[in-house]
Amino acid sequence: MRGKTAEDLKLLELIDPVAEAAGYGIVRLRLMGGEHARRLQIMAERPSDGDMNVEDCARLSRAISEVMDADDPIAGEYTLEVSSPGVDRPLTRLADFATYEGHEARVELDRMAEGRKRFKGVLAGVEELNVALDIDGEADTALIPFAWIAEAKLVLTDNLMKRGADIRAARLQTEQPQQTSE
Incomplete structure (x- = not known):
């Protein structure tokens, strides 16, 4: 990918x-x-x-x-x-799906699964070489083989925007020179 x-x-x-x-x-x-x-x-x-x-x-x-x-x-x-990949970045490596667990994503497969190729849901981590996805409208978590994924991308949500803002704020905090008092 x-x-x-x-x-x-x-x-x-x-x-x-x-x-x-x-x-x-x-x-x-x-x-x-x-x-x-x-x-x-x-x-x-x-x-x-x-x-x-x-x-x-x-x-x-x-x-x-x-x-x-x-x-x-x-x-x-x-x-x-x-x-930069941006806030609503593509997910291209298996580790990306674990890093962004809890965030919404759109996933497109290279083949049909359960009658469709496109899925949207909340990332629920990684199990071996499978991506776990809580698909909208489904009761069970789906396990999608990573090898079947043609494209995947995070969905821009308030939660994702907050994550990006928190990361930028933390970076700015570490980049600013520390004040010393005498």
Whole structure:
């Protein structure tokens, strides 16, 4: 899910070690467009706190650009975009489903299950290689094999917005110089 196409996955193999060495994790990579005006879109975050500010984006963009220029894996011109996954982020790794337990998500499968491919509900954690989801209108928690998930994304809710605000407030608190009294 971090990459959709074979070309995306090949680029991830190249870029993942660069991102990790710089202190970031790639959430999603997409190479979009045809032969002309292609765009390489990378969503990343700091694994320590899930944050990604403008300086982080610039730092990671420079590190990736160096490798991309040296290796030249994309034919023709392209634009590199590095961004934060945002508050209503895509869920692309099994660990994401555990991290955001208790939050609403939309999940789309690559196959039919119980007569449908799309589900919405509250994330209820992870059991082995399955995502637990309390589906709207269902009494029991569903276990969805992670391998069946084509796309998943958090739903923007007040609860999710509060989580983001709390994380930003905590970051600002640690970034401010401490006052000392004599």
